[in-house]
Amino acid sequence: MLLLIDVGNTTTVVGLWDGDGVVHRWRISTDRERTADESRLLLRSMLAEYPGNVTGGCLSSVVPPRTEAWREAMDVLINGDLVVVGPGTKTGISLKVDNPREVGADRVANAIGAVRLFGPPVIVVDFGTATTVDLVAGVGSYRGGAIAPGLEVSADALVTHASALRQVELIPPRSAVGRSTVEAIQSGLIFGYAGLVDGLVTRIRATIEDDCPAVATGGLAAIVVAHTQSIASIEPDLTLVGLAEIFARNLS
The missing domain is CATH 3.30.420.40 (ATPase, nucleotide binding domain)
Structure with missing residues (x-):
């Protein structure tokens, strides 16, 4: 094992x-x-x-x-x-970005896992402390992507900087039109975040003119993905799949 x-x-x-x-x-x-x-x-x-x-x-x-x-x-x-995983590690994909050393090891592992499961081109959305949306194009070239504050970070920032607001449970409200302050915050966080993700995926797809699949991973994926229109599936073990592939490539 x-x-x-x-x-x-x-x-x-x-x-x-x-x-x-x-x-x-x-x-x-x-x-x-x-x-x-x-x-x-x-x-x-x-x-x-x-x-x-x-x-x-x-x-x-x-x-x-x-x-x-x-x-x-x-x-x-x-x-x-x-x-x-670090500089010099064999990954099987090329990092077509300005500074490959800046790309986080988790984003590299996600990209490799997505290529193994779906093949390129593919978009990876990782819902974590930060939410990353990354593109692997061509025959496995990592092109970069977008980084946004994560859902929980956004919720914490809202409460920290708006003294009249409080923490709410991260679940979808009954409607996009919140009928209470709690529901209004939930609408803004859940539905607003789904819109953010859909917008980024749509813009990134447009750069390669290909309706490639978008796959989600990360601990907060299940909260948001059900309310998106752009994400095809959730792969909770995507990063681990990528790490297993990296291990195999560095023994060959």
């Missing part, structure tokens, strides 16, 4: 891959103070649920202070090679 870890700004996703797909996935908070020893103990407790030989691993991280701690923890538990 492969141990796959994607360290995000808010959430870290840990997955086990058996060659055919993800056997199990865990979502834990990204604790920036967690040591390598604590990370190792946490991983060991997870792996105890699925006894078996972990023969390799792949790590992506957009939180540099956490990358080394997770690498050290994985090194101890893996009986084989560990690939850390």
